[in-house]
Amino acid sequence: MRLFEPTKRATLLIPSGPDRDLNRKHLFILLTNPTPDADTGTDKVLLVSVSSVPANGLYYDDTCVIEAGQHDFIVRDSFVLYAKARIEEKDALIRGITNGTFIAKPLLDPSVVDQVCQGLYYSKHVKPSVLDFYQRACDLTIGQ
Numbered sequence: 001m002r003l004f005e006p007t008k009r010a011t012l013l014i015p016s017g018p019d020r021d022l023n024r025k026h027l028f029i030l031l032t033n034p035t036p037d038a039d040t041g042t043d044k045v046l047l048v049s050v051s052s053v054p055a056n057g058l059y060y061d062d063t064c065v066i067e068a069g070q071h072d073f074i075v076r077d078s079f080v081l082y083a084k085a086r087i088e089e090k091d092a093l094i095r096g097i098t099n100g101t102f103i104a105k106p107l108l109d110p111s112v113v114d115q116v117c118q119g120l121y122y123s124k125h126v127k128p129s130v131l132d133f134y135q136r137a138c139d140l141t142i143g144q
Contacts, residue, residue, distance in 0.1 A: 004097040004104045006045050006090045008033050009113050011071065013103040014096070016049060026050060027073050029080075029108055031117055032137035034090040043090040046134055048116060052076045064119035070112050073105050080116050083125035087133050 004010070013025035027050045034043035053076065054060055064080040096102035108116075120126050120134055 004094060006030055006034060006093045009107045009110065011073070011105040011108055012047075012093065012097070013073070013105060014047075014049075015101065025103065027071070027078075027105065029113065029116055031113070031120070032134060035133070035137040035140055038136065044087050044133070045090055045093065046085065046087055046130065046137065048085045049081045050074065050078045051081050052078050061123055061125050063123035063125075064116050066112060066116075071106070071108055080119055080123075082119060082123040082130075085120075085126060085130045087130065 008030055010030040012028045012030075014028050016024065016026040016028075028047045029050065031046045031048060034045055036042070037044050050066060051060070053065065060079050061082055062079060063082065066074055066078045066080070068074055068076050068078075093102065097104055117134070120131055
């Protein structure tokens with residue numbers, strides 16, 4: 001097993017299917033390096049999930065579309081599901097990899113990560129707490 005380090009650009013398959021399909025995993029992209037939580041000091045990271053663009057014309061957040069082939073796991077045009085962005089403890093991600101619940105995938109190209117991060121400012125589905133965490137993580141990175 002290779003060592004997983006939760007850093008910006010890392011990607012993971014995380015169980016996120018419906019109750020009827022508990023084995024379904026979606027690709028998640030880490031958008032920050034580990035950042036101390038403002039309240040607890042625990043290192044946390046921001047993740048967003050990726051879903052396939054619906055073929056039947058249903059609504060989806062088209063703020064950031066990742067084309068098929070821009071990552072090894074993305075075989076259909078997909079979109080970033082900003083509404084489900086989440087902030088997770090770094091150690092929880094490492095435990096998920098260690099126990100086999102999560103699967104590490106290749107790093108995402110920096111230009112695609114930049115596109116995904118820019119979408120945080122444009123998607124109307126981003127929660128204010130998510131944007132606050134992202135901005136704080138970026139400020140801390142710049143200060144290093």
